[in-house]
Amino acid sequence: MPYVKVEIAKGIASVDQKRAVIRRMTEVLVEELGRNPEYVFVVIDEIDTDNWGRKGVTLTDLWQQAKTD
16 A cells, blocks of 8 residues: 655645646556555645745745745
8 A cells, every 4th residue: 555645835736736746656656566556545745835944944935035036
């Protein structure tokens, strides 16, 4: 029973993109590991950009800085 957890910043992926990620992650596990897709679970967690940091700064702040540069 493979379980895949994908964490992305909230708001960067559309519903269609998330569907594609789930479909393709499932396909990889079916093809490469021979798993039954019935038992492949893919979870996408969307993390608020205020709760995700890089270089000591939240993504919210980094992205706002990038817009002004």
